[in-house]
Amino acid sequence: MTVEPFPLIDLSGPPEARGRSYGARAADRIRRGLGHYQEQLARLGLDRMAIRRAAHRQVRAITAFDDGHSAEIRGIAEGAGVEVEDIVLLNARTEILRQARRGAEAAADGCTGAVLLPEATRDGRLLHGQNWDWKVECVDTAVVLRIRQEHGPDYLTFTEAGGLARSGLNAAGIGLTANNLESDRDGTAEGVPLPLIRRRVLESADLALAIHAVRTTPKTASNNMMLSHAEGFAVSLECAPDESFALQPQDGILVHANHWLSPAALARLRDTGLDATPDSLYRQERVRSRLATGRPLDITDLRDALFDEFGSPWSVCRPPRKGLSGNLTATVAMVLLEPARGEMQIAPLPAVNRRFTFYRLDGTPAETAPLD
Template identity: 30%
Template sequence: MTFPVFSSSQIEPSARGKEFGTRLRPRILANLSGYTDLFTVAGATGDQVRAWAERALDRSAAWAPGLADEIAGIAAGAGLEPWQVAAVNARTEILAAIDATTGAIAGEGECSTSVVLPDAAPARTVQTWDWHDHLRDAPVLWELEPRPGHVVRTFTEAGSLAKIGVNTAGLGVHFNILRHRSDTGDVGVPVHLIARRILEEAATVEEAAGIARSAEVSASTVITVVTASEAASVEISPAGVAVIPPGPDGVLLHCNHFLDPVLAPGERHASDRPGTYDRQRHLRANVAGLSRADLTARAHAMLSHGPDDAPVCAHPDLTQPINQRWETVATIGLDVTAGRLRVHHGGPCRVTEATWQTF
C-alpha cells in the first residue's frame, strides 16, 4: 500500500489551497468526518469545536496570514467553511482543549523518533507515526513550492498544511505530540502550522527554533529538526520552548514526554501513557541498529510490540472506543540531502525493502 501523492502547481497561498481542496475534496471531507467523530467521542460539542477552530484560525491569521489564506483556499476548493478546515489543522489544540475542559484521557500509543548524526555521513533518521485507526486513510504526500526554487515535501493529513517533511534547503522535521500542565482551552497557533512555517522558511535548527518561539501556543508538541550535520528536538508548550541537542554520541531520541529539565516537571502525557518511557529505553538500547545507513535496518531496529515489550509498533484494540485505539499508520525516514522522504504504509513489523515509497 502507498499513500496518495499531490503536487501543487500554484504558488500563491489562496490559489494553492483551492487547488488542493478541489483535487482532494473526498479525502478532506472524510478526514473532517473522522475528526468530528473523534472530538465527539472525546467529549466536545459541535459548538465548542467550532469556537475553538475559529479561534485557531484567528490566531493563525495574526501569526502567518498566508497560511490562514491557504486554509481558506482549501475550504473553498473542498466546499467547506474555513473553520472546518481550521479544525483539522488545529486537531492537537482541540484535543488539548477537550482535555483541559473534561480531563479526558486517550489510550496508549503515539510516535517514536530517532536521529543519528554519524561522523562522516548525513543524518540518519526514522520515526513511527501513530494515530487513531479510523483515520488511517487520512495521510497524503504533498509537494508544494511556497516560493520559486524552494520546494517542500510533507507527509500530512488531507486538509492539514504540514506534519513530517523536508525542504530543498536541506532541512527536515519529525513530529511527536506532547502534553503539559500548561496546555489550555484558550486555543493558540496550531503546532502543525509551526511545522509548515519551519519547512517554508528555515534552513537551520536555529531558524526553526526561532519560528517556534514566535508562536503563542495552547498545546504541546516536539518538532525534531534535522539537517545533514545538525539536529535538535524543539519542545513546544505554552510554558515555553526548549531546544534539546543530540548527545555527545550524535544520537537524538524522542518519544512523547518532555526531556527539558525545566519543562519536564509539567509533564502530563507520560502520567497517562507511561509506555513512552519504555519506548525511549527501547530506542536507546537499539542505537546500533538505528545508526545503520540502510533505512530498512533502522526501521527494524525500532520494532517492538506491547504489552510485553515497548509499544513502538502499535496495533489497535478494536474493543476500545475510537479515541482509545492506536495504530502505527506510517514509518518514515528523512533524506535531507536529497530533499525527499521515504515512507512505509504501516508499522516496522511490515517493513521490507519493497514497501518504501520514495517522495
C-alpha cells in the same frame, strides 16, 4: 494485508490557488478526517455548533501568524467544498481536542522519533525517522504534499488531508518530525496551531529561522519537534506553550518519545501525558539501545529500530489496538527522511504492512517497494 500508499499531491502557485487545488484533490480524505474528528468531539460533548465555535476561535491566531497560511486554508475549504472552520478544525485538532478533553478520553497522538548524525552513519549522511502513532482511521485520511515555492525552498510533507504540515523535509536540507507532549500549562493561553508552525519550518531556507519559529511562536498545546539539517545537526525542542527546552544528540544519536526529558523542563512544569502513554518510557530506551551499537549505522538500522515489537501491542511499532482513551490506535505510518537526497520513505500501518513508498523532491513519481 494490502495497505494503499498515501497519495502524492503536487502543488504550486500562490497560497489560495494552491489551497483550492489541494482541497479539490484531497476532498474525499478531508471529509473522512472531518467525520472522525467530529465524532470524537461529539463524544466529548461538543455538538456541531460548539465545534464550529471552537474552530472559529483559532482563526484570529492563524491570520495574525501568517496571511499566506490563512489564504491557503480558505482555498482548501473552497476546493474541498467545506467550511473554512472545517479546515481550521483539521489543523487545530490537537488544540481543540485538548481543550475539550475529559480525563484520558482525548489522549493525543504518540510517536517515537530518531535522528542519526553523519558521524554515526555508514555513508556519512544524516538520517531522520519517526513512527506516527494515532487513530487507525488516519491511514485513509493522510497525504503527502510536494510543494514548489515561488520564494523559498521546495518541500515534501506528510500530513493529514487538509493539514498544512506534519513531518517532512525541504530543499534547504532541513528535516522535521514531531511527537506529542503534554503539560500542566496546556490550554492556559491561545496560540498558533501546531501544523502551521511545522509548515513555517519547512518553508524556511535557513535552519536558524526554522528553530526560531518553533521556539518563539506561542502555542496552546505542548509538543516536541525534532529538527535536523543534512550537513550534520539535530535538536529536539520540547515545547511548552510559552517556552521550549533543547535536547542535543549523544554520540551522534537523538531519540524522543512522548515524555519530557529535559531536566530544566521537569523542574518547571508537570508532565501530564505520561499516564496516558506509559509505554513511552521503554519506547524511548528500546530505540536508543538498538541504535547505540557503537558501529556505523544505515537506514536499515533506523528502520529496524522503529519496527521494534517489545511490549506489543504497546510497542514502538504499534499494531491496531484500543488505547486508554477507547480509540482504536496504531502506528499509522513509519516515516524515514534523507534530507541530503530529498527523499522520504513511508510505510502505512507498518506493523502489518512492510511496503515503503519513496517520495522525492526532484519531481519523480512516487515508487512503492517491499523491504529488501
